Amino acid sequence: MQKLLLILAGLAGASPLLAQQAPKKPLDHTVYDQWQSVTNQKISNNGKYVLFQVQPQQGDGTLYLKTPENKTLRTISRGDSALFSADSKFVVFRIKPLYQDVRQAKIKKKKPEQMPKDSLGIYSFETGKLTKYADVKSYKLAEEASVLAFLEVKAPVKEAAKKAPADTLKKITDQLLETKKEGATLTVVNLPTGKVSQFEAVTDYQISKPGNKVAFAVSAPKGSKDVQSGLFVQDVVSGKSKRVSIGKGVYKNLAFDDAGKQLAFTAEKHPEKALEKPFTLYYFNFSGDSAAAIVQPGGKALKTGWAPSGFGKVMFSENGEKLFFGTAPNPIPQDTTLVEFEHAKLDIWNYKDDYLQPMQLKNLKKDLQRNYLAVIYPKQGNKFVQLEDEYLRDSYLAEVKNAEYVLAVTDTAKRISLQWEGATRKQAYLVSTKTGARIAVNPRANKSRFELSPQGKYAIWYDFDAKNWFSFSAATRKTTNLTAKTGVSFTDEENDSPTEPDPYGVAAWSKDDAAVLLFDRYDIWKIDPSTGAATNFTNGLGRKNKMRFRYRLPEDKQKFIDPKDDLWLQVQEDDSKQWGYYRKSLASTKAPERVVLAPQGYSTLTKARNADTFLYTKTSVSQPADVYVSRDLKKETQLSSINPQQKDYNWFTAELVHWTTPKGFKATGILYKPENFDPAKKYPMVAYFYEKLSEGLYKYQAPAPTPSRLDITMFASNGYLVFTPDISYTIGEPGPSAMEFIDSGVEALTKNSWVDATRLGLQGQSWGGYQVAYLITQTNRYAAAWAGAPVVNMTSAYGGIRWESGMSRQFQYEHTQSRIGGTLWEKQDLYIRNSPLFHLPKVQTPVVIMSNDADGAVPWYQGIEMFTDLRRLNKPVWLLQYNGEAHNLVKRENRKDISVRELQFFDHYLKGAPAPAWMVKGVPAVDKGRDWGLQVSQQ
Template sequence: MPSQSPRYKSFLLFLVLLLILPAMLSAQNGKLTFEDIMKWEDISDVEVSDDGNWLIYSVWPDRGDGEARVLDIGTGSNFTIERGENPEITSDGQWVGAYVKPPLAKQLRSDNNDKPVQGFGLLNTNNGETVELDSVKSFAFSNDSRWLAVLYYQSKEIEEMKSKNKELGTGLLLKNLQADSEITIPFVNEMSFDSTSTYLAYSVVDTSGTENGIYTIDLGNEALSPVPIQKVENGLYQNLSWNGKNRQLAYTSASMDTTYEAGDADIQIWNSNTDALKTAVDADEVDAKWALRSHNDLQWTKDGKRLFFGVLDRELIDIDKQEQVNEQDTSGTVDIYDPTEILDDKEVDVWHWDDPRIKTHEKETWNRRKNHLYRAVYHHDSDEWVQLADEKMPEVDISQNPEVALGNSQVPYLKLMTWDGFYNDYYVVDLQTGQRQKAAEKIQYGADLSPGGNYIIYYDDRDWHLYDVENELYRNLTQANETPFYNEDHDYPSAAPGYGVGGWIEDDEAVLIYDKYDIWKFPVDGGDATNLTVDGRDRQISYRVVRLDPEQPAFGKREELLLRGYYDKKKNYGFYTARVSREGTTRRLEAEKKFDFVTKAKDSDRVFYTRESYDEYPNIWLSEGMRFNDVRQLTDLHTDLHEKYNWGTAELIDWKSLDGETIQGALIKPDNYVEGKKYPVLIYYYRFFSQRAYEFSGISNNHRPTLPQWVSDEYVVFLPDIRFEVGTPGFASTKSLVPGVQKLIDMGVADPDKLGLHGHSWSGYQTAFMITQTDIFDAAIAGAPVSNMTSAYSGIRWGSGLARQFQYEQSQSRIGGSLWEYPELYIENSPVFYADRIETPLLIMFGDEDTAVPWYQGIELYLAMRRLEKDAVFLQYRGEPHHLQEYPNRLDYAIKMKEYFDHYLKGKPAPDWIEQGVPYRGE
């Protein structure tokens, strides 16, 4: 063999270095740090112009200042609005408006009495020029793109006056975007453009009350002179709602007394074509039990023939008003021995066994109940109105159908919801008479009125049912079909839900219903059902309809549908098309990726979507139509993940549970993974997590570990699925997960002495339970875990005020019966009863204002382990709910999670908080 020259050897060395240098840099410099996470930017608030030529979106970091971005899709030009969020674009694409947040540093430096408020940025897409306004509360563009209306925040002086008059208006800026002219109007309470952009209507509430009124401005008149429609001293005019068909304005009209409290209201309608004003509904016409007030919601139907509004329960209004009077009344002499006066200050709640709601639920729902609007409808052609809802049937949906609406009531089941779940009765409501006919009883999973108002479809007892409104007939649509239409993976004690409805076919001809995989068309006339997608079950791909136009009531009889498909076993996604009129699908876009529909341009065929996987950020893509044969990427955030970080790649693995059932999971390995090397493993889970092989992991400092951060530090991350069983949720979780961990050990991936288990909430419970059954894990973190089901069972979910009994008997906790029926199951599934078996160091975390899981559940487990001298640390975050909200606490917990596992799994020195705790030294 000929000898090699020094130059050739140097060249070979250069090639070797060229090949290994990226891996060396990744290994040495590719860690995703906490500072990187704080600076990590995400896309949100995506909108497109009507013609599809402009894309607008926000880009904000996990912590810090972001911006709104405006992309010219044709040229690729970009504009920005610094610190802009929630951007909106005019229909012609020429103007973009966005709220402008104050700099974070300025917010942090300010005290609560001097907090900076948001501003507004207006960008001209013709040249990128931006105008900024300070102290902006809200803004709106007219439909013709010619006008901008901006409502300002109050000045400090006026804001102080609002403590007496909460309806006091603020400054309004009306700007002509084409002529660059503007006017300012003081004390505006509400404002609204009509749909034709002919008028701006607004109401005024000023400090003296003398100019209170409702006004319009003719936008076609250069003078822009306000013209009063109705003006009364101390009047209150609200709920401005334009009839899009004929430019008629509806609003409520009331008067305020000397305490600035508004009384009953009338509903007025102003006809802009005739300048006529009429009272559509007089407050005196309403039954004495009910009140028509300014607190309201006026909505016209699209045909302009009906106006929906609401009435309030007068008794609840009076109770609330009296409570406010009692709180403010401190005048007069006091007889310290008068029992009546003494008892006026009593504070007691009476819990009766037959209360419809338990007291905590009554309190949590009080504001909602006393402000609940009971729906009514005004018929414009007949000039008559009828109340539709009442205390027996509180809810009526707004219907575009001229004859009927769908009403519902859970009133008969209020007591039952404490332990058995949520049910509703559904009614057909006649819009002319208000009469109602019960169509379905004790329904758990909702009902839907067809667009034509001819049918109600609902799911009950594992089947879909159709109710014929006119003939009052019922038909079970799915009973004769051998395909199951109930959730085949349902592992809860409650009845299995269905997979949902895909939509209606025009003229109420048929309805689309999902099974686990396919989309079926069921004719309403009793004809045979058609499996439109045909092969979903054979290919194990779940097809679902993409609603391109959310306002479209029904699909055409031959319409081409865009479908999104998900492979149940392979976990990847695709886009497909199918025809309503025939069987079969056409594949349009498919890859080992996850695809999500974002939006479709209103006036073009352009479809916007995202594409992602574990190692591909979900940037926004464009398809020129539903064929997906002409696609391109529009945004380019984080396209250098592997170059910049030791990001890792994900793969699917499967194993057998202890019962022999096939389980799947996602396994994520670092880029510099070395075959044969055993790695520390972070196990993170909840229920089904294997699909995350094709999902981009959220990058944020919070209660969830940022997975790529751990991978970049040469952890292997394991995301297993869990299969549960009713009655034994803790054991089922253990039987699913532990064999998966053993699979990693057998594969040579996992170091058996470096296994970390992490869960929060429901998986926090699983973590706490699992370490009582096995010592395979070397450290564990349990966030907000239930540790004692016997004490948690009759507790309260303080966020909703509901009892926790339902959760154990019917829902997530999966016991399947009451504490007195199955006391042994509550004990056997409670970690605290087996705390003496724990050999795994445990980090417990709770916010002490957790409204989902009582934080004393963490105390119970901590106290048990403390007494048993088990290795346990309990992190109590003061004033925090179920998920940490304050950024300093989120960052602290994220750091502590990493420090905890780094110590127990990597052997790094333990910080003091792990080694010896942190003594209390005051707050």
């Protein structure tokens, strides 16, 4: 064999013509790691520089710094998380440790503090100089200046081992109380001047927006004579620093105003052994010697027993007049007299609880940190207004934080129905930041989605009952129906689940809240929120041509559209699935101008803040998502060219297919074929499905270890046809609906001579896994099936828990994906009829089930029910249980493993390949970890 390979290699080297004519290789499982993707692409504010990272699936990536003309300025091995400075003169980035070094450290079971650390890189575009700093934990770059601050990784300190508390509440509470922490070195760099300052024992830090000041907290080591504890501020220009708060403690939520002239923070300076450690809010305006405590625990303005929260975000309004922060009741101190092994540990479920116990436990840390928004006016004698409380606890600030009102939403006393509805009824209020007065927005609590306009002049919401968008004016208290007179629906016209359809959403607002842009299925509407006067902004082109117009603000931190702005509208055609862009000025009444429409996928556009230059990616089935830059999307420059090795492998093509189902529904799907497809041959075909996948016709799919889905690229490259049908559903018939579309689509394709009707397979994950399980109880057409995380018994799954969220599963059967449309006792026959479990004796198709013991979405006992019952019926069935894994596989080693087994399974049943040992004789528990059963059996 080795001699033959040498001969072939010699022929390839001697004859370029032979090499060109040699057939391309099929993909195999060794190629995954080398396949690359582009991430973290950014354009500088002046539009003169672009950065992006090329990352292999496993290994060391490369950061590229380029010009829009594709001139490479620098490549940085392992560069990551890069940011441009505001003046576009510098780029700052992490440098990750070598992948091999990290791997070896893991092999040696190094502790987290002993693992290889990130470095920090600074590159100057003017000088071409690259500066590096080792062992960096975090960094921050001023929003409007080239000032950088970063914290080093502190040296590991040996501590006595602590036994983790046994119960969850104590464990989380202890973690929250452990607020004292040791500091590390903070480095502040004035990038234009190169001036560097360093400060020891820093635990937290913040840079002002204009970069004129840096605040940092210091926790001096015990016995230190040179380092003082407290909160310090450095003047970046002069380099001088000043301690503005004295004492060792915990300093959190450091916040400057936009001008860098005011500072606020929370701090607690209690003894370490204190059982109660409430925080105080401090304020400093640089006119005095030290920060003043402006809200203290038990202060007159606060509720009795309340204090500023250490977990609430502190921030100033844009004009610097308001200071927002969180307040909270003082936590109940732990009883230190309790002996752990002498008290009960249990969870008590009460039918009156707002949330089920699993959901409460899942959100325990969040609830322990819960705080309530308040505002104080430091320049007005510390006038204080509490905005939230236990009843009204979720509020949203306007993008322009000078707005008088915040939008607050509550579902208090209406939460129990979440168990079966999947959502709660909500009441919204505008809360005055001046007086705390609450103005009801919607007349009654209902299922709604709320949004506050950027200037805070309007609250808008979509009412699921009325199926329209409404606005409420803060000035006039007037409610206006924004969409009733348009004559079109603003909700999902294709909704096929037993719940109210979702709205298509909000695109953006114009300056001064003058107009809001709303989506219908195809078009964008420009609507005056004060009157409801509506104009079809896309002039009806979308609905007329079945093109879906969408828009997203193209600049980082852009809050609204200026009237003079041109809007670049992303489109996709319904029928062809092609993508492109149209262009129109916000003030124009003319129809949008077509810029580009092509059989490719386009990402959303990112615009340089101070230049008309756009950054984006394009893809197709055979074209990875490379980076492009352009001013008009017609003349463009390609900046990356990843995966050149693809040319050596047999790839695939994709085409839309259409057919009519037995009930007369018009159906669509995608058929993937090997690149070397030969219509004179017969091919095995695997159908893979979820709900609707045809929008991804031009999506690039790199070969990658699968989290549980079918690797279309791998299968097509290895001589399979892959069919992905879109499925529409009839309420109460999720199983028969899947059968209607999938089976009829497969039947239509088998009429082609090149589809081998005797070698058909099914693959699906989660909802797709359920559909696989159902289909094999209804037909014996398929030679092999693979069901990942399937539900097979809706009667037992109905009352189960989604452990990743703690929610009951009832809502999804009554209202969402499972589509039964009623309770188990109302529609018992539908639950049984749609459950594969009750029809398993009819199964003849060999099937593999993946069901993992840490699945947080589908109870893993569903897979066990399917396996044990098919086993009892003596059907060919296998169950893969990945230990400690979730609904979709997370660990790469497990993804690689299942990718191998999946191809082995289908190769055996659809291509006649020998079966691997895990299928023939299994892998006994005594061999676990020593033998994976992947070797091909000779039996």
